[in-house]
Amino acid sequence: MNAPRQPLKSLDDALAELLSHAAPLPQTETLSTFDADGRVLAQDLVSALQVPPQDNSSMDGYAVRSADVAEAGAVLQVTQRIPAGTSGAAVGAGTAARIFTGAPVPPGADAIVMQEDCEALQQPAGAVRVNIVPQPGQWIRRSGEDVTRGAVVLQSGARLTPASLGLAASIGLHELKVAARPRVALFSTGDELVMPGQVAPADMPAGAIYNSNRFFLRALLQRLGCEVTDMGIVPDQREATVQALRNAAVSHDLILTSGGVSVGEEDHVKPAVQSLGELSLWQIAIKPGKPFAYGSIPGTAHGICHFIGLPGNPVSSFITFLVLVRPFLLRLQGATQWQEAPVPMTAHFSWPRADKRREFLRVRRNAQGGLDLFPNQSSGVLTSAVWGDGIVDNPAGQTVAPGDTVQFISFAGLLA
Amino acid sequence: MNAPRQPLKSLDDALAELLSHAAPLPQTETLSTFDADGRVLAQDLVSALQVPPQDNSSMDGYAVRSADVAEAGAVLQVTQRIPAGTSGAAVGAGTAARIFTGAPVPPGADAIVMQEDCEALQQPAGAVRVNIVPQPGQWIRRSGEDVTRGAVVLQSGARLTPASLGLAASIGLHELKVAARPRVALFSTGDELVMPGQVAPADMPAGAIYNSNRFFLRALLQRLGCEVTDMGIVPDQREATVQALRNAAVSHDLILTSGGVSVGEEDHVKPAVQSLGELSLWQIAIKPGKPFAYGSIPGTAHGICHFIGLPGNPVSSFITFLVLVRPFLLRLQGATQWQEAPVPMTAHFSWPRADKRREFLRVRRNAQGGLDLFPNQSSGVLTSAVWGDGIVDNPAGQTVAPGDTVQFISFAGLLA
Numbered sequence: 154m155n156a157p158r159q160p161l162k163s164l165d166d167a168l169a170e171l172l173s174h175a176a177p178l179p180q181t182e183t184l185s186t187f188d189a190d191g192r193v194l195a196q197d198l199v200s201a202l203q204v205p206p207q208d209n210s211s212m213d214g215y216a217v218r219s220a221d222v223a224e225a226g227a228v229l230q231v232t233q234r235i236p237a238g239t240s241g242a243a244v245g246a247g248t249a250a251r252i253f254t255g256a257p258v259p260p261g262a263d264a265i266v267m268q269e270d271c272e273a274l275q276q277p278a279g280a281v282r283v284n285i286v287p288q289p290g291q292w293i294r295r296s297g298e299d300v301t302r303g304a305v306v307l308q309s310g311a312r313l314t315p316a317s318l319g320l321a322a323s324i325g326l327h328e329l330k331v332a333a334r335p336r337v338a339l340f341s342t343g344d345e346l347v348m349p350g351q352v353a354p355a356d357m358p359a360g361a362i363y364n365s366n367r368f369f370l371r372a373l374l375q376r377l378g379c380e381v382t383d384m385g386i387v388p389d390q391r392e393a394t395v396q397a398l399r400n401a402a403v404s405h406d407l408i409l410t411s412g413g414v415s416v417g418e419e420d421h422v423k424p425a426v427q428s429l430g431e432l433s434l435w436q437i438a439i440k441p442g443k444p445f446a447y448g449s450i451p452g453t454a455h456g457i458c459h460f461i462g463l464p465g466n467p468v469s470s471f472i473t474f475l476v477l478v479r480p481f482l483l484r485l486q487g488a489t490q491w492q493e494a495p496v497p498m499t500a501h502f503s504w505p506r507a508d509k510r511r512e513f514l515r516v517r518r519n520a521q522g523g524l525d526l527f528p529n530q531s532s533g534v535l536t537s538a539v540w541g542d543g544i545v546d547n548p549a550g551q552t553v554a555p556g557d558t559v560q561f562i563s564f565a566g567l568l569a
Numbered sequence: 570m571n572a573p574r575q576p577l578k579s580l581d582d583a584l585a586e587l588l589s590h591a592a593p594l595p596q597t598e599t600l601s602t603f604d605a606d607g608r609v610l611a612q613d614l615v616s617a618l619q620v621p622p623q624d625n626s627s628m629d630g631y632a633v634r635s636a637d638v639a640e641a642g643a644v645l646q647v648t649q650r651i652p653a654g655t656s657g658a659a660v661g662a663g664t665a666a667r668i669f670t671g672a673p674v675p676p677g678a679d680a681i682v683m684q685e686d687c688e689a690l691q692q693p694a695g696a697v698r699v700n701i702v703p704q705p706g707q708w709i710r711r712s713g714e715d716v717t718r719g720a721v722v723l724q725s726g727a728r729l730t731p732a733s734l735g736l737a738a739s740i741g742l743h744e745l746k747v748a749a750r751p752r753v754a755l756f757s758t759g760d761e762l763v764m765p766g767q768v769a770p771a772d773m774p775a776g777a778i779y780n781s782n783r784f785f786l787r788a789l790l791q792r793l794g795c796e797v798t799d800m801g802i803v804p805d806q807r808e809a810t811v812q813a814l815r816n817a818a819v820s821h822d823l824i825l826t827s828g829g830v831s832v833g834e835e836d837h838v839k840p841a842v843q844s845l846g847e848l849s850l851w852q853i854a855i856k857p858g859k860p861f862a863y864g865s866i867p868g869t870a871h872g873i874c875h876f877i878g879l880p881g882n883p884v885s886s887f888i889t890f891l892v893l894v895r896p897f898l899l900r901l902q903g904a905t906q907w908q909e910a911p912v913p914m915t916a917h918f919s920w921p922r923a924d925k926r927r928e929f930l931r932v933r934r935n936a937q938g939g940l941d942l943f944p945n946q947s948s949g950v951l952t953s954a955v956w957g958d959g960i961v962d963n964p965a966g967q968t969v970a971p972g973d974t975v976q977f978i979s980f981a982g983l984l985a
Binding site: 186187190200201202204205206207211236237238239240254255256257294298299300306307314315316317318319320321322323324325326327328343344345346348349350351352353354355357359360361362363364365366367368369370371372373375376383389465466467471493494496497498518520522529531532533534535536538539542561563564565566568569 | 602603606616617618620621622623627652653654655656670671672673710714715716722723730731732733734735736737738739740741742743744759760761762764765766767768769770771773775776777778779780781782783784785786787788789791792799805881882883887909910912913914934936938945947948949950951952954955958977979980981982984985
């Protein structure tokens with residue numbers, strides 16, 4: 154058998170092609186704002202009010218008419234007290250209002266003096282000495298400073314964060330319409346795989362290895378808001394694989410597998426998908442992570458079920474998920490942004506052998522503000538992704554010397 | 570009333586003092602490795618095996634004796650077939666084994682030739698022509714290349730990520746002992762606060778604002794693995810506050826509030842905590858986020874319950890959580906690392922007015938590899954934390970001009 158060399162596809166082309174298949178899922182759900190962290194908005198959030206609703210004090214102190222305090226030391230009569238949550242009467246000439254953080258600035262007053270700059274007097278009783286000259290407007294937060302009435306504070310397609318839940322709440326939204334969770338069926342193939350817990354390390358048969366990919370893939374999927382069905386390890390047999398795929402396609406938006414998509418003839422996943430639907434095998438010009446498969450299977454209950462086959466090597470599978478599957482799943486949820494911007498950083502390592510493929514090197518930020526390289530960059534060494542706190546996106550054909558500027562992408566950004 | 574000016578405490582001092590109170594909680598739990606993402610390990614993970622278990626092929630191809638192929642074009646008889654999950658017999662002189670990715674390298678063979686570099690022959694039947702000269706060791710992954718038997722792959726105190734779950738699984742661990750979730754009681758104070766959903770925007774009374782802090786605080790706590798009890802808005806009344814604190818202390822490790830910890834006399838949280846336990850009010854030299862309170866209340870069922878009071882301004886509350894409460898909660902879980910390393914980046918903005926306090930400016934990475942500044946850095950403008958994708962940690966007294974190098978910390982890292 155002569156295996157044909159397939160042409161390599163660039164990662165950018167692969168991503169564009171993959172995303173062209175990722176029509177956002179039509180289903181949405183309405184959740185309590187409290188429960189929407191990490192989900193993708195399926196509505197624009199339009200404010201029905203100003204935030205803050207009126208001019209208010211940003212300090213505990215006194216609301217004054219600044220014209221009354223032309224010089225430090227002016228004494229004003231305190232005629233009212235305005236805690237947060239109440240509203241005061243107009244401040245007349247020569248008077249001041251005791252005011253607290255968040256309370257509306259009363260009519261007439263045009264400045265707040267911090268209490269640290271004032272002195273409450275015994276004589277005359279109920280008076281205050283102002284020890285600074287206030288500037289008009291000082292320590293006043295203006296109505297609408299954060300949000301103006303009618304503003305779109307977040308657009309459909311935005312991925313919600315803790316801060317955006319707070320912003321939604323600040324305009325009175327207790328529920329949010331978000332994209333439904335993608336339903337993902339996850340399985341592994343490979344007769345050499347054994348599940349941890351089923352066989353003790355000492356009893357592992359020759360050639361057997363523990364399945365590790367399914368553990369990180371499940372966690373990665375959950376971090377992206379997916380509902381995961383774990384189908385376990387499917388035996389390397391054509392019929393079992395066809396059956397597993399057919400069952401999964403009925404009730405899932407995506408079937409994700411690792412292993413079984415290289416050009417080796419032992420793989421049963423490719424013909425199984427092909428017998429049910431369509432499949433393209435890609436050779437992507439990245440390292441780790443060359444083999445990749447995209448396809449689709451008709452689902453019975455609803456349109457198609459996507460199929461993605463990741464490489465079986467742990468680091469290849471991990472990296473390929475981050476650079477291809479993550480954008481795909483965010484797009485399925487209607488997200489409009491999925492790129493984690495790289496930041497230029499200084500290599501404190503050398504990488505003397507350039508590769509023909511674009512490489513994602515596992516690195517870690519060091520205390521000197523530079524990047525250290527994990528010594529073993531083999532696609533089988535998952536330790537590199539545990540030790541590292543991110544990757545360098547290194548162009549094809551590029552060597553790296555200490556001091557060079559490289560493009561760093563943190564795992565934190567890719568795992569969010 | 571003359572409010573005394575309190576001395577400012579540096580953030581580093583505040584963090585060190587806060588962490589000195591954060592004795593790791595003694596409780597642990599044992600979880601399925603699948604369910605341990607984001608949790609903190611309470612055991613060292615020691616490998617009972619080599620990963621990979623034996624030398625194996627990293628390609629689909631042929632296992633050969635490199636001495637048999639001194640020149641390209643050598644023809645070898647294929648005497649066996651070794652799929653992954655099986656093990657082969659010794660490879661004799663002049664023969665080769667068909668081998669697949671992950672399969673153990675058979676005795677005698679010292680190199681793998683990719684199938685793309687070979688040609689299966691019709692004549693002689695069952696022979697293969699090797700079209701390159703293999704280097705000894707090529708395409709062989711060595712036993713123990715990832716993990717050696719006896720190695721500690723992760724130490725107690727490590728926070729688990731998807732990749733570390735994969736690594737744990739790869740050494741056969743189906744369960745992991747992790748720190749128990751900190752139990753956190755969350756409440757807000759302030760009579761001006763209204764819960765979204767309870768009053769429509771058009772019906773909001775003068776001076777009222779929607780509670781937003783509790784929404785992001787709950788999400789932030791959950792991201793850190795906490796079990797959150799939401800106690801709602803406690804009225805600005807001494808007795809109600811005392812009662813709420815006393816009830817919460819019985820069954821929580823931390824009571825977290827926002828609002829009510831500035832020096833304003835309208836705050837009932839301080840005297841309430843003081844009547845039950847101890848409380849220190851800090852003025853921290855950061856902006857946003859100056860006021861902060863740490864205290865403790867005796868719990869009945871178990872030691873003390875910590876108390877942390879955050880400022881009421883949304884951005885102050887948000888930032889103070891990230892720089893102080895996040896490390897505290899990770900330390901309560903026994904984590905040994907909580908610092909998100911800043912990266913040097915280029916400011917594409919100017920910040921002409923230096924502040925006496927260390928500032929955390931909300932910024933966003935732009936397409937040119939620099940940082941843009943959100944125009945309104947007021948502590949009341951939560952939009953800044955939604956628009957931004959991180960903060961610049963700007964030293965006290967420091968102005969910034971376009972082109973200056975600043976220290977950037979991404980929200981992704983701080984929110985993980």
